[in-house]
Amino acid sequence: MAVSRDEQKRATREAILEAARQCFDAEGYEQTSVRDIASVAAVSAGSVIHHFGSKRELLYAALFEDLEASMREALVLPKSPPFGAELDAMTRIIFSYYQRRPRLSRVLLKESLFAEEPWASRFREQTARLHGAVEAMAERAKQRGEVSREVDVRVLAMSYVSFYYFALLAWAQGGHEEPARLVSVQMAQHMRGTGPANVSGG
Amino acid sequence: MAVSRDEQKRATREAILEAARQCFDAEGYEQTSVRDIASVAAVSAGSVIHHFGSKRELLYAALFEDLEASMREALVLPKSPPFGAELDAMTRIIFSYYQRRPRLSRVLLKESLFAEEPWASRFREQTARLHGAVEAMAERAKQRGEVSREVDVRVLAMSYVSFYYFALLAWAQGGHEEPARLVSVQMAQHMRGTGPANVSGG
Structure with missing residues (x-):
């Protein structure tokens, strides 16, 4: 099954958002790093920044x-x-x-x-x-x-x-x-x- | 007129508080430094820290x-x-x-x-x-x-x-x-x- 680039992008975005919610809720905003979120979402830290710009924007x-x-x-x-x-x-x-x-x-x-x-x-x-x-x-x-x-x-x-x-x-x-x-x-x-x-x- | 040490201390404390209010209101909390407040209160930065511990406590x-x-x-x-x-x-x-x-x-x-x-x-x-x-x-x-x-x-x-x-x-x-x-x-x-x-x- 072919997944379009747009669908893939949207899925990655959703995975990052969900990972961010989990991390912020478990560890608190200050204590969470972009690297933590990337790790839970199974993407690179660069991908998180590419999608959202900064931790604050992601929040x-x-x-x-x-x-x-x-x-x-x-x-x-x-x-x-x-x-x-x-x-x-x-x-x-x-x-x-x-x-x-x-x-x-x-x-x-x-x-x-x-x-x-x-x-x-x-x-x-x-x-x-x-x-x-x-x-x-x-x-x-x-x-x-x-x-x-x-x-x-x-x-x-x-x-x-x-x-x-x-x-x-x-x-x-x-x-x-x-x-x-x-x-x-x-x-x-x-x-x-x-x-x-x-x-x-x- | 003799001013007791306690009175002097209280006066310094009040001067620092008033300087802090002026600075925070004029420049915003983030933009204000302990040094700015000390300068307006005409005391040393060390004296501000001695009285209040940190900028946040002072706030x-x-x-x-x-x-x-x-x-x-x-x-x-x-x-x-x-x-x-x-x-x-x-x-x-x-x-x-x-x-x-x-x-x-x-x-x-x-x-x-x-x-x-x-x-x-x-x-x-x-x-x-x-x-x-x-x-x-x-x-x-x-x-x-x-x-x-x-x-x-x-x-x-x-x-x-x-x-x-x-x-x-x-x-x-x-x-x-x-x-x-x-x-x-x-x-x-x-x-x-x-x-x-x-x-x-x-």
Whole structure:
């Protein structure tokens, strides 16, 4: 079976990315060398540099493409109201990605929040897509009468993203075992409100 | 006038910290050398190292003590209900600290969120104090009848801290000009709730 040069190139690229994820997660970013990654991927160090330029570029590519796949999965979820349950399902999928690779996630958080261009824009665009998905869900919830017409769905989506990052950071710092649950609890209070008139169902 | 050795030592320490803040904010952390800081503080590079050990330790000390002062100021504010206004006043004081030194604040955020020990604990403790102050304010608001008895004030405080960090990060990344206003808008929605029954005052 003939394998085209392009397919071969893509396969090598994928092997390097996967090796990088393994090494970064097992040893940490600083402790991993290009040579380590090349060795796990069974390619030469020159090939790693040829494909990605530097260890840092490789880090961004590995983190970004991996998270991208989980985000895509989470954002095309079948919609199943109510709104709170839809959000919870989405949160769980994305967070299970992070929790599969705790050490890499810590690096991901630090680097994605403070990346240099062009990666800063790419990570920002990723967050914007999450924000947009929540906004669209909230808009549909409004049409179903679950969310008040007077609510600004942009603010609602921003609050979700705030809880999302807070839970991720708390978890990455070792402060919370169940970040998805934390987001869920905070969103529930956000929807209910805290005023004296906002008595919960019971 | 005789100046004791201790006083002299403290004065030198303060001069070095202030020089470090100036240099880090003007040139960035990476671009600043111990020699630069020593020169601005009018001491020897050896004296900087004697007082702080390394540039990194100096960074933490400079950031931590500076933010600490602003936090203290914000947390002893005269209380003036309603709850929302109290929170807004506190947010404005802390954020005006960050906004005075944009570049240093970016470093502060990155480093404080992912610091190594013992600084990780110190920064965490600082956040915990902010959290505790909001919890206490919320408890008093409950007693005044502004917050429902059924509200978990820990969740409320966690939501405030989530909005606080989200706004700071958005601002540090160049995405928002008025982070304190952003927190205020999100907290207002959090208190009001988003459900169909939660119609705003007007």
